[in-house]
Structure formats: C-alpha cells, structure tokens
Amino acid sequence: VIGFDSVDDESKPENPLFDKDVHVPHQWSDEENPPYAYYLYYMYANLTVLNHFRRERGLNTFVLRPHCGEAGPVQHLVCGFMMAENISHGLLLRKVGGK
Numbered sequence: 001v002i003g004f005d006s007v008d009d010e011s012k013p014e015n016p017l018f019d020k021d022v023h024v025p026h027q028w029s030d031e032e033n034p035p036y037a038y039y040l041y042y043m044y045a046n047l048t049v050l051n052h053f054r055r056e057r058g059l060n061t062f063v064l065r066p067h068c069g070e071a072g073p074v075q076h077l078v079c080g081f082m083m084a085e086n087i088s089h090g091l092l093l094r095k096v097g098g099k
Contacts, residue, residue: 004047005088006040006066037079040066044083 025042028034044064051061063085069077080087 001062002060003063003065003085004043006043006064006068011071036068036073036076040064040068040076040079040083 022035023029025034025038028038043066047062047064054061064083065086065088066080066084067088068080069087077087
C-alpha cells in the first residue's frame with residue numbers, strides 16, 4: 001500500500017456547499033453529511049501525522065490521491081489540489097481552468 005483514495009459520488013448534490021455559513025467541524029450538528037472538504041482535510045491531516053511517525057522509524061510513507069473533480073462542485077477539485085499528492089480524474093479542470 002502506497003496511497004489512499006477518497007471516492008465520492010460527486011453527481012449527488014452536496015448540501016451545504018462549503019462556504020462561510022457552514023459550521024466548523026466541532027460544531028457540526030446537521031443531519032446532512034459535512035462537505036467533502038472536511039473529509040478530505042481530515043484524511044490529509046491524519047496522513048500527515050501518520051507519515052511523520054512512520055518516517056521517524058524508517059518506514060515507507062503514504063500519499064493521498066483522491067478521486068475528485070469528475071463532476072459536482074468545483075470545491076472538490078480545489079480541496080484536492082490543495083491537500084493531495086495528485087488528483088485522479090480532475091475533469092472539471094478543463095471547464096473551470098480558463099475562467
């Protein structure tokens with residue numbers, strides 16, 4: 001195992017979209033799932049800690065390579081770009097890259 005992926009059905013609408021009105025993680029009380037960005041951030045943060053631990057012991061480290069940006073909101077692609085080693089798919093980049 002060298003990496004972890006995050007697979008989501010991006011065709012399903014995400015409510016709420018990640019914006020300033022969305023509760024921070026420790027205040028999340030909605031019945032709906034939190035935004036994809038929260039899941040991706042926690043995967044990134046936990047892998048960072050795990051990799052630090054493993055690197056200190058001479059063990060191999062892991063990468064985060066999420067599937068995102070195939071469909072759905074552009075926030076998925078933005079979060080993947082900011083937190084991942086690389087992105088699988090990323091098809092929306094063509095649509096939003098020129099704007």
